Amino acid sequence: MTREEAGTGDARPILFFDSGIGGLSVVAPVRASLPSAPIVYAADSAGFPYGTRSEGEIAARVPALLGRLVERYRPRIVVIACNTASTIALAHVRAALDVPVVGTVPAIRPAAAISVTRVIGVLGTEATVRQPYVDDLAARFAADCTVLRHGSAALVEMAEATLAGEAPPPDRVGAELHGLLGQPGGDRIDVVVNACTHFPLLGDALAAVAPAGMRFVD
Incomplete structure (x- = not known):
């Protein structure tokens, strides 16, 4: 998806997902780059913090939650704005969803x-x-x-x-x-x-x- 495709002619939102507010650090530059793109931000406050949970918990929880969120909001793309969720569950989420999924991993x-x-x-x-x-x-x-x-x-x-x-x-x-x-x-x-x-x-x-x-x- 190009910048032009993401920013125009598509009313479907970009869905950002994190365990808390950390993903806002990813939303901010996207909002600056694509000011007209609709955005949905979902924070799994009930599961916060992910960093102290087991791999098994995260690998099961994240795809299930994102599946329900995708069904509700019908996004054009999903951004897992969380390093912990991405390094553990990215492959599981991509296998479970039929929309593009972008992960956030250590730089x-x-x-x-x-x-x-x-x-x-x-x-x-x-x-x-x-x-x-x-x-x-x-x-x-x-x-x-x-x-x-x-x-x-x-x-x-x-x-x-x-x-x-x-x-x-x-x-x-x-x-x-x-x-x-x-x-x-x-x-x-x-x-x-x-x-x-x-x-x-x-x-x-x-x-x-x-x-x-x-x-x-x-």
Whole structure:
């Protein structure tokens, strides 16, 4: 589907799906690029947070929920705006639905492309960072890099709290980033992958506690 096809002449919505508000970080650039496209945003608040659930739960839950949402809204395309759901359930969803499905997966390839030190960090949920999908991305696109990972449920909760106007405490944000930078070799990380769609919502807070010159990609 081209940009022109997505933005004109089709009243069917683009359906975005996440466990919470993280997917709004994906909706925003789509809205800027396709301002006339109708959008439906669905958050699985009853299942939140996905990052602490088992692979089996997510692999069963996400296709079932999206099946009902597609039946109700008849979207032109589905965007799983969640790294955890995408790395676990993307293939299951594509097999179950007869509409195009776009996943959101950790941006290891662009991170490796810009890293100078050849040490990159992957900051995601606990479920995302342990996935074989991430192993495959690292092997394919960052084979000459050291890829360190850290899973943080606390950052997800802090991102959700921003919707209620709560500023993320710098000490707590710093402690979660230290979970990555404090690993052996972590002091050489020059690029961090925000491998959760919630984390760009904390972009300023993460940048404020990060070492000078560190870059974040998503």
